[in-house]
Amino acid sequence: MGRESSTQSGDVSIVLCGPAGMGIQTVESLLTRILKQAGYNVFATREYMSRIRGGSNSTEIRVSSNRVCAFVNRIDILVGLDKNAIRHLEKRISSDTVILADISSFGAGFDQSRWTFVNAEFTQIASDIGNKLYSNIVSVGTITGIFGIEEDVVTSCVSQRFGSKSEKIVRENVEAAEGGYQIGCKLVDSGKISIDIQPDSSVEEQMLLSGTEAVGLGAMAGGCNFIASYPMSPSTGVLAFMAKHSADFGLVVEQAEDEIAAINMSIGAWYAGARGMVTTSGGGFALMTEGISLSGMLETPVVVHLAQRPGPATGLPTRTEQGDLELALYAGHGEFVRIILAPGRVEEAFYLTQSAFDLADKYQVPVIILTDHYLVDCYYNISCPDLTDVKIENHIHQTQADYRRYELTANGISPRGIPGYGSGLVCVDSDEHDQSGHITEDLDLRVNMVDKRLRKLDALKNEILQPQLWPYENYKNLVICWGSTYHIVKEALAQLGCDDTSMLHYSQVYPLHPDTAGYLNKAAKTVIVEGNATGQFCKLIKLHTGLEVDGKILKYSGLSFTVEEVAESLDKMLD
Amino acid sequence: MGRESSTQSGDVSIVLCGPAGMGIQTVESLLTRILKQAGYNVFATREYMSRIRGGSNSTEIRVSSNRVCAFVNRIDILVGLDKNAIRHLEKRISSDTVILADISSFGAGFDQSRWTFVNAEFTQIASDIGNKLYSNIVSVGTITGIFGIEEDVVTSCVSQRFGSKSEKIVRENVEAAEGGYQIGCKLVDSGKISIDIQPDSSVEEQMLLSGTEAVGLGAMAGGCNFIASYPMSPSTGVLAFMAKHSADFGLVVEQAEDEIAAINMSIGAWYAGARGMVTTSGGGFALMTEGISLSGMLETPVVVHLAQRPGPATGLPTRTEQGDLELALYAGHGEFVRIILAPGRVEEAFYLTQSAFDLADKYQVPVIILTDHYLVDCYYNISCPDLTDVKIENHIHQTQADYRRYELTANGISPRGIPGYGSGLVCVDSDEHDQSGHITEDLDLRVNMVDKRLRKLDALKNEILQPQLWPYENYKNLVICWGSTYHIVKEALAQLGCDDTSMLHYSQVYPLHPDTAGYLNKAAKTVIVEGNATGQFCKLIKLHTGLEVDGKILKYSGLSFTVEEVAESLDKMLD
Amino acid sequence: MDSQNFDMGDIDIAWCPGCGDFAILKILKQALAALEIAPQELVVVSGIGQAAKIPQYLKCNYFNGLHGRALPPATAIKAANPALTVIAESGDGDMYGEGGNHFIHTIRRNPDLTNIVHNNMVYGLTKGQASPTSQRDFKTPVQVHGVCLEPFNPLAAAIALDASFVARAFAGDAEQTVEIFNKAITHKGYSLVDVLQPCVSYNKINTYQWFKANTYYLDETYEPTDRTKAFEKACQTDKLALGVFYMSPEKATFEENLVAYRKDKSPLWQRQPNKEKIQNLIESIKNM
Amino acid sequence: MDSQNFDMGDIDIAWCPGCGDFAILKILKQALAALEIAPQELVVVSGIGQAAKIPQYLKCNYFNGLHGRALPPATAIKAANPALTVIAESGDGDMYGEGGNHFIHTIRRNPDLTNIVHNNMVYGLTKGQASPTSQRDFKTPVQVHGVCLEPFNPLAAAIALDASFVARAFAGDAEQTVEIFNKAITHKGYSLVDVLQPCVSYNKINTYQWFKANTYYLDETYEPTDRTKAFEKACQTDKLALGVFYMSPEKATFEENLVAYRKDKSPLWQRQPNKEKIQNLIESIKNM
Ligand SMILES: Cc1ncc(C[n+]2csc(CCOP(=O)(O)OP(=O)(O)O)c2C)c(N)n1
Ligand SMILES: Cc1ncc(C[n+]2csc(CCOP(=O)(O)OP(=O)(O)O)c2C)c(N)n1
Ligand code: SF4
Ligand code: SF4
Ligand SMILES: [Mg+2]
Numbered sequence A, B: 001m002g003r004e005s006s007t008q009s010g011d012v013s014i015v016l017c018g019p020a021g022m023g024i025q026t027v028e029s030l031l032t033r034i035l036k037q038a039g040y041n042v043f044a045t046r047e048y049m050s051r052i053r054g055g056s057n058s059t060e061i062r063v064s065s066n067r068v069c070a071f072v073n074r075i076d077i078l079v080g081l082d083k084n085a086i087r088h089l090e091k092r093i094s095s096d097t098v099i100l101a102d103i104s105s106f107g108a109g110f111d112q113s114r115w116t117f118v119n120a121e122f123t124q125i126a127s128d129i130g131n132k133l134y135s136n137i138v139s140v141g142t143i144t145g146i147f148g149i150e151e152d153v154v155t156s157c158v159s160q161r162f163g164s165k166s167e168k169i170v171r172e173n174v175e176a177a178e179g180g181y182q183i184g185c186k187l188v189d190s191g192k193i194s195i196d197i198q199p200d201s202s203v204e205e206q207m208l209l210s211g212t213e214a215v216g217l218g219a220m221a222g223g224c225n226f227i228a229s230y231p232m233s234p235s236t237g238v239l240a241f242m243a244k245h246s247a248d249f250g251l252v253v254e255q256a257e258d259e260i261a262a263i264n265m266s267i268g269a270w271y272a273g274a275r276g277m278v279t280t281s282g283g284g285f286a287l288m289t290e291g292i293s294l295s296g297m298l299e300t301p302v303v304v305h306l307a308q309r310p311g312p313a314t315g316l317p318t319r320t321e322q323g324d325l326e327l328a329l330y331a332g333h334g335e336f337v338r339i340i341l342a343p344g345r346v347e348e349a350f351y352l353t354q355s356a357f358d359l360a361d362k363y364q365v366p367v368i369i370l371t372d373h374y375l376v377d378c379y380y381n382i383s384c385p386d387l388t389d390v391k392i393e394n395h396i397h398q399t400q401a402d403y404r405r406y407e408l409t410a411n412g413i414s415p416r417g418i419p420g421y422g423s424g425l426v427c428v429d430s431d432e433h434d435q436s437g438h439i440t441e442d443l444d445l446r447v448n449m450v451d452k453r454l455r456k457l458d459a460l461k462n463e464i465l466q467p468q469l470w471p472y473e474n475y476k477n478l479v480i481c482w483g484s485t486y487h488i489v490k491e492a493l494a495q496l497g498c499d500d501t502s503m504l505h506y507s508q509v510y511p512l513h514p515d516t517a518g519y520l521n522k523a524a525k526t527v528i529v530e531g532n533a534t535g536q537f538c539k540l541i542k543l544h545t546g547l548e549v550d551g552k553i554l555k556y557s558g559l560s561f562t563v564e565e566v567a568e569s570l571d572k573m574l575d
Numbered sequence C, D: 001m002d003s004q005n006f007d008m009g010d011i012d013i014a015w016c017p018g019c020g021d022f023a024i025l026k027i028l029k030q031a032l033a034a035l036e037i038a039p040q041e042l043v044v045v046s047g048i049g050q051a052a053k054i055p056q057y058l059k060c061n062y063f064n065g066l067h068g069r070a071l072p073p074a075t076a077i078k079a080a081n082p083a084l085t086v087i088a089e090s091g092d093g094d095m096y097g098e099g100g101n102h103f104i105h106t107i108r109r110n111p112d113l114t115n116i117v118h119n120n121m122v123y124g125l126t127k128g129q130a131s132p133t134s135q136r137d138f139k140t141p142v143q144v145h146g147v148c149l150e151p152f153n154p155l156a157a158a159i160a161l162d163a164s165f166v167a168r169a170f171a172g173d174a175e176q177t178v179e180i181f182n183k184a185i186t187h188k189g190y191s192l193v194d195v196l197q198p199c200v201s202y203n204k205i206n207t208y209q210w211f212k213a214n215t216y217y218l219d220e221t222y223e224p225t226d227r228t229k230a231f232e233k234a235c236q237t238d239k240l241a242l243g244v245f246y247m248s249p250e251k252a253t254f255e256e257n258l259v260a261y262r263k264d265k266s267p268l269w270q271r272q273p274n275k276e277k278i279q280n281l282i283e284s285i286k287n288m
């Protein structure tokens, strides 16, 4: 293929495309595991429609000599499982793309002239084995063949994957993979395709982890033992992850009747000493708004995972966006303190979710973990999260008989008791209350209580995460981003190779780090990269620093940024 | 009294205080009507606890030669209906305050030495007539006697008020008023109290109107014919107002099961061609957040009356605050356009509510009318709203067979059809949709649709209300405020009498008027007056202009600003 | 009228092949055609879910609103223009889960609309979590150890709320379901039709076969006016009866109760604010 | 135990003199004392309203949350620490209006808590609008022409949802109501006690006298295990029966169903994340 002599050598982007229900996800997960086992760096991201069958969905798998963790527009090898795949990805197919497809199955009259097609009889081989449905496994085999992975590794992975099924099924799947493997080898032998990627020895000790799993694992590491939520894409995976491990880890996992119940349950759980969370998306979070305010007033912590998707309203349920930052910032009536984290990487999703529980507990405020469809859904090889240094914090106080839940303190934080632990009574009240938690109409006390609650903002200022500056301490241009775009912007910068440009990435968006103005003032030119239409983070920066960002790269089509488009836009803006 | 020779001459502040359930509201409404009928300028505002009986509630009635429309701290005459009244208002009582009370009823040992008490046997007279409960009417009589209002006017007002009751009750009330009247006359004769206030000939043609009534009337004038809401203080009055007139005006008025139902109903009503509204407060509005986003996506208008009270959560249900501005600004997931109006005066509450319906209809966006407890609850004499110049707008289009609800247009506004009017079909969709309103996964179209929806912001920019600058075109100091504080700030400035200071009042807070920066830049010093703890409007100004306001006068005790405290704070800040 | 009047032509339907939703769509078209309802006079209101996509595939006016929120706008649309035929149609999760409170109170309100619920006992669109009607022990990626909540019994609940019309149907039986839809749509007042609908992708328990084996029709002698009997029938869950369970004693509809239509029958959109009347009201407040 | 154990001393109570809420507070204290429940082991969860103020006047742990949202935190508190006695107590508007969806689904969930509803058939705190249980034709400042919705029948609804324990009591009869509270609190699983409560300020129809004249007790022979009979009784609204209407066949409670307590009975707050186990899970995901 054209790639081998191009600068992309050492980095291949394989895209699989077909209708929902045709097993692309199986292909993807099998293939990424085999590739990872074979020692390759792997990255995978999907884009799909809000439907269970039909339509056109695709998965991008990047395989590379060096670690890659970002979505690229470029397609080096396209495995098209049906005819629509080609139309669906039209804009991304270039003259360098090799399209691997069983063209005979596309029907007569299919125009092969426009691009480089390589015929691969996925369907034929599958049918020979006994079921057309195996054609996806055949394609897995083909790719592994092209990569020249040891056949043993392939067959053992395939048997492992289907190990719980009948012997016949395992055998047939293995046959399918082997059949595909032969095709792959032949393609390489014939010179139609060749790949030049080196295994990376550090990959072996690493793991493939998605953002969803990272949030789930992070929650568990943060002591989360209660989750109540209502299903909503793309947040449901975290609920399912917790459910899967509930018996083993002793977690209470409940699907609530609606999001309002979910957040009120989680706040209730915290009140009783559990560490509760909810996972939701924009529409569900909107319904939790009153609950966020409740957490602020009760000073009963809560952790909310808000996985963004494009709005308004139902919007595009299976797509991505960074459009709910302002909602997260201002949700809830009245005034109180909150913390908003926005992990940029899968590893960070783990560590920040872990710490979210400690922060919530320590400051007795709602903590929102702001991810998005892109981050929760993608995965790549990362160093296994290490718990050695994770400190298990515990901020619950045993009460005395004279315990007062809302004692006025210098830093605004009152020791938090829980019912049934100590001789005191724990009274929390959504009305304005006195120190004991009883409703009050004393308006001087009201002012004291507002001040106390807001004072926590000062208390937590020491723990605001430093934004990450990369690669240069000194720069002419500064590219600002937050949340899931970390690797995309980083790779774009690497691609551009400017020596005067740095990225400033925020994984805590609120409170905004006080050094922000300093970073911006050092730059001659600032550009922001955000996945929304109005530049919400830009506005937050302006609000806190008074500084206007010079350029905006915004995207709100429902797809994540690609490395190329960020690079291209930056290239135009920075000169 | 001390007043008569002081600068407050021509302006008396009478405060009535007693427990809930003791008829203060009757006293207030009767007294204000009598005073207004006698040709005095009248202003009334209440503060009360969240309970039906007991506690201490008070009403301030200002009577004045010139129009006054703002809450003052000063109490000239305090009518204390029970002992607690004195304690409750302690901080506001000064050596100039005359306390009118039936001290015998306060029990033995009551310390009269600290302030100026004037004994008035309200209870005795009431008991003589046959029921202690009449003592509140006796106090009404007393005040009218002090003012030297014609006794006829008093008795006829009292009879009118109780006209629907039995003859005996009417008679006894009249007797009670007369008894009180005599006390009042005696107090004047004895020189213990005297008043120097002139009737104002312009009052006769005016009306007493509360913010609640103004919003309700404005809605009716705006063509509102549908309201669904859930009771919540202080917003319920508007629902009750509409209910009261529903039969006469052919309005659909429904108490919904919750706020979510309420907003979804109102949006549904607009879809079918009605003009719908909801009335709510912060907590209820929080629950409507998803619905606001729905309105944004469907481009189906909705008008929301949001009457603020102190939060977070339940907060102080019967108190006031301007703490939900940011909630109103950012409620709803995803990005779309909204309009937020914040009337500063009762008259304006009428006119702006009227226009809210036209704006919503024209731009097909949610329009929020942001009031607060103080504004909806207070009343004063205003010129009767005049509908002569009110244009009845109608933006509904008859559909043709090929009608497409979301036609892409230059200004973002697509002609809005309704079902059953024309040969077309009207399809609205909370998912991202094509021009016909059908769900789409076409991501280019998605971008077009986002752009179309946001384009409406440009379209409506020509209609942003100019903030009101008063009194000087040229100023050194600029005092910025929004919403209900209009008259308070204005009177404070008048009191200060600086000739280099102007007020800039916003009755549309979003979109913010583009001249804002210009106004601020002209000032050497800017100060904001806001009823919240974090300066939310200040932040909005910073966000849109980059300008920092120099000083902030904030209040969040649950009570409205008083003229004096604003004057005092300004005095300190502006020198 | 031919049911083709409601066809959308060559469109891409997002349901899985074999899904019971296709059957319900077809049945709905037949019922509407039989009742001669013009697409222009029809409004279908839905929430979010697979079932809720139905108006997208039907020639009609529609309001495809928020998840769980079909009934409030449906009620309002009917109240704003009583001449319209209003159908509120969605899935079991939408109507009985997220929308449960509206379900209760809409029944109390009794607007003259038809509430069709595609009851597949699962959340289809979000990939197979339990719905309120999922049966005990039903396993899903979230209910990994099986459902342990009491399944929601929509018929018993509706009868307890004295709903005006309560029926259950099965998507697999077009003929009788068309009948039931006809009755429900022509019935004055709120009518509930809970339609058993196989989800071929995520409910491998309550399949076509299962429904066939576990349902039967109420017989000719069954009297749907006896509330207690209807309740008893509804509580019987070993076998699920199909047909019209209950019709309450006639009561006024929500729209009939609205004072807005006492003097004026025109829909709200035809009304303009009456300046003179408002001015009179202002005057009367002035003189109060 | 003496019921004074639950007294708060000399506090200002915001209820109107004569309000039925005082009676319920007293009855609750008596029941709690009779059951020897320590204030420290008790959590009362309420929403917002007059009734919802009850924990403010009781010596206990409490969670006075949002309007309509008492049941979700109550369920969670019980789930987080099953050793606590949890009572969810609020008004009719709170539980059946704003909180209607939680009412339905909490019953399905069956946590072992007691749900006491002060049913005064009106919204007291917000000054007298109709509540879901307001009777037809009840006039208020919002329902100016009288209520025209079907009154919500909480007992019939709870029985339709197969609630574990369903009772109705009258605030005016301390003796028998203490009995009913005792039964409800000791009952394993969700128990509903709908308490008829006069609101002297805003409900001039359903007064003490009215309730006395319009209620009677279920007699000794009444069997609360027959669901259909119970439903029939619940539907009878000319006279309102008092007592325990229904007890479902025994079912596992929500907490009993939680896998979190399968191996470990300790409340959640005593648990710490097990680093080693998590590290093992990470390892197993790595090798997947
Ligand atoms: C507020 C909100 N919460 C959650 C969702 C996600 N969601 C969409 S459809 C659905 C459930 C669908 O189940 P059901 O109503 O039974 O319809 P089905 O797909 O089974 O036909 C959910 C949870 C949403 N769109 N909005
Ligand atoms: C979200 C929200 N909506 C509305 C309110 C206002 N509100 C407070 S109590 C109440 C109703 C109270 O009625 P009920 O529950 O019957 O209690 P009662 O006062 O009669 O005892 C309402 C509507 C609120 N606090 N929060
Ligand atoms: S997931 Fe189930 S309900 Fe949804 S379309 Fe597929 S079969 Fe039908
Ligand atoms: S308003 Fe009614 S319910 Fe509330 S305290 Fe007074 S009497 Fe009781
Ligand atoms: Mg379903």
Ligand SMILES: [Mg+2]
Pocket: D049, D091, D092, D093, D118, D119, D120, D121, D122, D123, D124, D131
């Ligand atoms: Mg009540």
